[in-house]
Amino acid sequence: MASFYDYFSLVLFFAIPLIMTALGALFSERSGVVNIAMEGIMIVGAFVGILFINGKLIPGIDSAVEFTEAIGGVPVYLLGMIIAIIAGILVSYLHALASIKMNADQIISATAINTLTPALALFLTMSLALGESAGTDKLPVARSLYLIDEVPLLSKIPFFGELFFQNVYPGFYVGIIAIILTYIVIYKTKFGLRLRACGENPHAADAAGINIYKIRYLGVLISGAMAGASGFIFVIGFTIEFNASVVGYGFLAIAVMIFGNWQPLKIVGAAFLFAGLLTLSDGISFFPALDNLDIPEGIISMLPYLITIVVLVLTSKNSRAPKAAGQIFDKGER
Amino acid sequence: MEKIKQFFSKLWVSIKDFFVNFNYKKVLKIFTNTKVLNSFAAIFVGLLIGFIVMIFVAKNPFTGEWSFNTALDGLERLFGGGSRSLKNFGDVLFKAAPLILVGLSVGFAFKTGLFNIGASGQFMVGGVAALYAANLLTLPTGLHFVVAALAGIAAGAIWGFVPGILKAIYNVNEVITTIMMNYIAMYLTVMMVTYPKVYDGGLTAINTNFPTAHTPVLGLDKLFPGSNIDISIIIAILVAVLIWFVLEKTTLGYQLKAVGHSKDASKYAGINYKKSVAVSMMIAGGLAGLAAALYYLPIKPAYFRPIEVISPIGFEGISIALIGQSHPLAIIFSGTLISYIKEGASQMQLFGFNKEITNIVISVIIYMIAISSYLGMVINKRKERKRELAKEEETDEENKEEPQVKGGEING
Numbered sequence: 001m002a003s004f005y006d007y008f009s010l011v012l013f014f015a016i017p018l019i020m021t022a023l024g025a026l027f028s029e030r031s032g033v034v035n036i037a038m039e040g041i042m043i044v045g046a047f048v049g050i051l052f053i054n055g056k057l058i059p060g061i062d063s064a065v066e067f068t069e070a071i072g073g074v075p076v077y078l079l080g081m082i083i084a085i086i087a088g089i090l091v092s093y094l095h096a097l098a099s100i101k102m103n104a105d106q107i108i109s110a111t112a113i114n115t116l117t118p119a120l121a122l123f124l125t126m127s128l129a130l131g132e133s134a135g136t137d138k139l140p141v142a143r144s145l146y147l148i149d150e151v152p153l154l155s156k157i158p159f160f161g162e163l164f165f166q167n168v169y170p171g172f173y174v175g176i177i178a179i180i181l182t183y184i185v186i187y188k189t190k191f192g193l194r195l196r197a198c199g200e201n202p203h204a205a206d207a208a209g210i211n212i213y214k215i216r217y218l219g220v221l222i223s224g225a226m227a228g229a230s231g232f233i234f235v236i237g238f239t240i241e242f243n244a245s246v247v248g249y250g251f252l253a254i255a256v257m258i259f260g261n262w263q264p265l266k267i268v269g270a271a272f273l274f275a276g277l278l279t280l281s282d283g284i285s286f287f288p289a290l291d292n293l294d295i296p297e298g299i300i301s302m303l304p305y306l307i308t309i310v311v312l313v314l315t316s317k318n319s320r321a322p323k324a325a326g327q328i329f330d331k332g333e334r
Numbered sequence: 335m336e337k338i339k340q341f342f343s344k345l346w347v348s349i350k351d352f353f354v355n356f357n358y359k360k361v362l363k364i365f366t367n368t369k370v371l372n373s374f375a376a377i378f379v380g381l382l383i384g385f386i387v388m389i390f391v392a393k394n395p396f397t398g399e400w401s402f403n404t405a406l407d408g409l410e411r412l413f414g415g416g417s418r419s420l421k422n423f424g425d426v427l428f429k430a431a432p433l434i435l436v437g438l439s440v441g442f443a444f445k446t447g448l449f450n451i452g453a454s455g456q457f458m459v460g461g462v463a464a465l466y467a468a469n470l471l472t473l474p475t476g477l478h479f480v481v482a483a484l485a486g487i488a489a490g491a492i493w494g495f496v497p498g499i500l501k502a503i504y505n506v507n508e509v510i511t512t513i514m515m516n517y518i519a520m521y522l523t524v525m526m527v528t529y530p531k532v533y534d535g536g537l538t539a540i541n542t543n544f545p546t547a548h549t550p551v552l553g554l555d556k557l558f559p560g561s562n563i564d565i566s567i568i569i570a571i572l573v574a575v576l577i578w579f580v581l582e583k584t585t586l587g588y589q590l591k592a593v594g595h596s597k598d599a600s601k602y603a604g605i606n607y608k609k610s611v612a613v614s615m616m617i618a619g620g621l622a623g624l625a626a627a628l629y630y631l632p633i634k635p636a637y638f639r640p641i642e643v644i645s646p647i648g649f650e651g652i653s654i655a656l657i658g659q660s661h662p663l664a665i666i667f668s669g670t671l672i673s674y675i676k677e678g679a680s681q682m683q684l685f686g687f688n689k690e691i692t693n694i695v696i697s698v699i700i701y702m703i704a705i706s707s708y709l710g711m712v713i714n715k716r717k718e719r720k721r722e723l724a725k726e727e728e729t730d731e732e733n734k735e736e737p738q739v740k741g742g743e744i745n746g
Contacts, residue, residue, distance in 0.1 A: 036509075098701065102708035107449060111652050112701035119693030126688040127391035137688075248517075248644060251451070255510040298525040301642075305514040309500070312511070316504040 007279070007287075009163055015275035016175035017234035021253030022260065022267045023182045024226030029262060030186065031219025032199040032212075032324040037095050037110035038227045039250025040117040044091045045228030046235040047121040049084030050139050050242050053077065053146075056130055064142040077146040077170050081232050088228020089221050091117065096220035100213055103328045114250075121244035138241040146170065146236060171233030178226060183264045195219055199322030202329045212329050259308060261320060273311075277304035345579055369659055372710065376702035377657075377671070384695040385409050388687060395686050408682045412691070415678030424554075424561025426673045428632070431566035434669030435625035436647050437654030438577055439494075439618045444660040445581060446614040447594030452497060452512025453622040454648030455519030456490040460623025461630045461638055462523045463489030465540045468547035468631060469532040478547040479631065486627030487620045493519060494619015495612060502608035508615065516644050527640040539637035540630075548633045566628040571666055573624065577617075578662035590614050622648070653696050656703060672696065 021038050028035035048057075053076050055061035061070070068076050091113060098109035122137050124130060132140045148168055155165040164172075186192040197205040198215045206212050227250065234249055235242050256274055260267030281300045284291050364370065385405070392405035416426040436453050443450035450456075464486035473481055497511035527533060527540055534541040549564040557563075581587035592600040593610040601607050625647070630636050654672055658665035672692075679692040 094701070098705050102705040104704035104708065108656050108704040109701060111649075111656060112697045112704060114649070115653055115693050115700065116697035119690040119697065123387070123391075123688045123690040123694060126690070248513075251513050255513050258507050258510045296525065298521045302518050302521045305517040309506070309511055309514050312506045313500060313504045316506050319505065319507070321507075 005159075005163060010279045011272065011275045012163075012172070013237055014279055015271045016172055017230040017237070017249065018253055018256055018275055019268055019271040020175050020178050020226050020230035020233070021250060022257040022271060023179065023264060024223040024230065025254050025257045026182070026186075026223075026262060026264065026267060027195070027219045027226070028223035029257070029325045030199045030322055031195050031216045032202055032322060032327065032329065033096070033099050033216055033220050034106045034326040035092070035095060035110060035220060035223050036107060036251070036254060037092070037113040038223070038253055039246060039248065040110075040114040041088045041091050041224050041227035042231030042234065042246045042250045043117045043121060043244055045084035045088045045231035046242060046246060047117075047139070047244060048087035049080040049228075049232035050141055050235065051130060052083045053080040054139065054142075057083075064140070064145060068145045073146045074148065074170050077236070078174075081171065081174065081229050084228040084232035085225045086228070088224040088226070088231070090224075092220050092224020092227070095224075096217050100216045100220070100329075103330075106326055118244040125244070138243045141236055141240050141242055143169075143236050143240060169233065169237055171229075171237065174229065175233065178229070179264070179268060186264055191215075191218070196322075199324055202324050202327075206329075206331065216329070255308065258319075258321075259312065261315070261318065262322060274304055274308065277307055280304070341584065344583060345576075348579065348583055368710065370664075372706035373657065373659065373664070373668075373703060376699045376706055379702045380695045380699035381412070383698045384412065384691055387694060388412075388691065391687070393686055404685050408685045408687045411681040411685065412675065412678040412695075415681035416674035418681075419560075420558045421560035422677060424558025424563040426670065426677045427558070427567040428561060428563045428634075429676065430670040430673035431570040432625040432629040432647065433650060433654055433673055434567075434570040434574060434666055435621050435628065436651030437658060437665040437669045438574055438662060439621035439625065440648075440651040441655035441658060441660040441662065441665050442577055442581070442621060443614060443618040444655055445594055446590040446610070447597075448498075448501070448611065448614060448618070449509050450494070450512055450615065450618045450622075451509055451652070452494065452515045452648065453618070453651045454645045455512070455516035456493040456619040456622035457626045457629075457647050458516075458519045458523045458645050459493045460486035460490035460626035462526050462540070463623070464627035465630055465638055466526075466532060468544040469541055471547075473546060475546045476550060478544075479549060482547045482631060483624060483627040486623040488623065490623020490626065491616045491620035494615040494617070494622070498612040498615025498619075501615070502611040516648070520642060520644050523638075524640045524642055527638055537637060539639045542635035542637065547631060549628060549631045551633070562632065562634040564632055566632065569624075569628065570669070573621070574662045574666045577621075581662065586613070622651070625651075653700055656700050657696075659703070 021042060025035055025038050051057055053067060054064045055067045058067075061067050064076075095106075095109050095113055098104040099106040125137050125139060126135075129135075131138055146169055148170060149166065151165040151168075155161045157165070184192075186195065194205065194210050194215050195218075197208070197210065198212055198219070202212050205215075230253075231246055231250075234246055252274070256271050257267055259274070260270040280303060281297055284300060388408050389402065389405045392401055392408065393399065394401040394404055415422065417423050436457060439453045439456065440450050464482045467482040467485035468478070471478065471481060493515055497506075497508045497515060500506040500511055501508045532540050534543075549566050551564045554563045554565065555561065579587075581591060589600070589605045590610050590613070592603065592605055593607055593614075597607060600610070629647075630638060650672065654665060654668045657671070658668035675695060676689075676692050679687075679689040682691065683689055
């Protein structure tokens with residue numbers, strides 16, 4: 001049981017940022033704007049958020065330790081996340097402005113953002129000496145400061161207590177809340193209905209009196225907020241040094257979204273499957289039967305990607321992308 | 335055979351046509367095309383914003399104080415670094431060749447309605463295949479290079495074919511499959527690099543000592559003394575012309591573009607949609623594979639190391655294709671431009687500027703290109719409004735006189 005538990009908590013850690021980013025991309029695509037800038041926005045969120053928690057944005061505070069001693073680890077983490085969200089929204093606004101107002105090709109403006117953000121983060125880190133010492137392009141991440149050892153009372157619940165309420169980052173709960181909220185917003189609210197209508201048939205939605213531009217702006221900005229937050233969660237959860245990269249997680253999240261057929265619950269399932277396979281090379285020792293087969297590590301690392309392709313081939317008949325995704329909305333054309 | 339003969343005679347005729355009926359007005363027309371002007375304006379804005387960023391962080395290297403002159407020095411290197419000497423320009427051309435080909439790979443896919451994010455993966459497998467052929471085969475000089483390059487093309491083509499055929503038959507989104515294929519390529523190549531027969535433990539990379547398979551230089555180093563230039567740039571330019579010819583002058587290219595414009599319409603017109611998609615991705619993959627061969631085979635070695643990082647070149651290829659607006663001949667220019675800016679940026683480090691400024695400039699250029707048609711529209715509208723205002727004023731003046739006459743008539 002212990003082995004399964006270890007593996008499962010590892011999968012959970014990987015899956016949460018993946019799900020959040022994929023759901024963010026979902027908001028954008030459901031409104032009809034393809035957003036492959038998730039990778040770039042995640043980097044911005046992580047970069048600005050980490051600068052904040054390291055005290056670089058506040059005069060008088062020099063280090064992450066000092067900051068957490070002043071107001072406590074969890075509040076610093078949450079404030080950092082809010083800053084990351086704001087940064088994510090600001091950058092996604094660039095994409096929204098180009099693709100909604102200026103009728104730009106959505107892939108082109110997103111590519112610009114993906115190129116800009118890691119370069120800008122590295123450039124600023126180097127030029128303004130934001131890292132630990134001058135001349136490094138890495139930001140230190142003191143991640144252990146933000147770990148919640150145990151949640152009082154809840155951590156005493158057998159099994160689940162150990163799994164969900166011990167040694168977790170606050171981002172984990174934020175992620176869970178985001179998943180639930182996304183489902184409710186998309187399927188149970190007026191805004192969600194309008195969002196889906198914009199992505200499916202904007203002209204019909206327009207005729208029904210919906211302001212397409214406004215809904216699309218909101219869709220893209222929400223995706224930016226979620227990508228900013230998940231970039232922050234991802235980097236703090238998995239690294240002690242940030243070098244302006246989220247190792248392709250933003251692109252993987254888009255793959256997960258397509259894999260999940262543009263539906264929130266399926267995306268959650270797809271992300272768990274994917275995260276489970278992704279962590280297999282780390283977690284294979286938990287499965288003695290598999291471990292004894294002595295499969296080369298490279299092959300095991302390839303598995304998530306191979307299996308994704310196979311599953312896509314098998315399920316492609318049911319694939320349903322939002323019909324208007326990627327198309328420029330022109331009021332006069334009908 | 336007959337088809338190939340026809341293809342080459344057609345190619346010859348159009349090349350001859352270009353030179354025989356050479357007309358400077360035609361060339362001038364190309365450069366004053368709005369699309370081209372937009373690109374130049376975007377490049378200008380990109381460099382300008384790069385300069386503004388530089389002003390903010392410019393520090394005198396000796397005193398450490400903010401200094402405008404340092405920013406100017408940096409700008410001078412960014413603009414002129416690539417052409418300071420024949421050696422520098424030779425290196426710019428040398429490094430441009432793989433970039434042009436990767437740009438062509440992405441651009442070709444764009445033209446046929448596909449988004450190839452997988453150029454990185456195709457590049458990586460192409461590189462390993464070319465290096466394997468270079469290390470494991472014994473062939474005479476020259477032929478060995480051709481075979482190694484073909485091996486790279488074949489591997490890249492296979493890597494592109496898989497997403498293509500999956501899109502054609504099962505309608506699987508090529509964006510996701512090419513991303514997945516990138517990761518699979520990364521792990522596969524890491525495994526293949528450490529194969530004992532090709533691995534050089536001292537370099538911690540694939541052995542680069544294969545004298546018969548290096549890219550031929552053909553005396554180009556005499557033109558650009560001291561640089562690493564070889565025939566790769568010529569190959570890249572020829573391939574770009576070939577791709578342009580295929581897209582613009584052949585039935586195949588017409589079909590591929592038709593599929594890119596509208597899947598349903600092309601099906602209705604009797605074009606084999608499935609074949610087109612598969613062929614298009616295969617060609618795109620082959621181009622990325624050739625880029626890798628030209629990247630790893632030169633005498634000045636580029637090392638293929640077993641690191642688990644996806645090569646960033648595929649994403650650069652997207653930028654290059656976008657700056658060239660997916661036009662094969664424009665991509666020759668945009669690939670060289672990126673290489674030129676990169677060379678300038680690497681020299682800027684002398685003045686304490688980080689070389690990441692290249693990507694900042696590139697991203698601004700791409701963004702400006704994305705919104706250029708809108709900006710053009712706004713500017714045109716303004717012009718029109720001004721013209722209309724001017725006209726209204728004229729007519730107002732006329733109107734002032736007219737009513738008096740008319741009034742007189744009525745009264746009379």
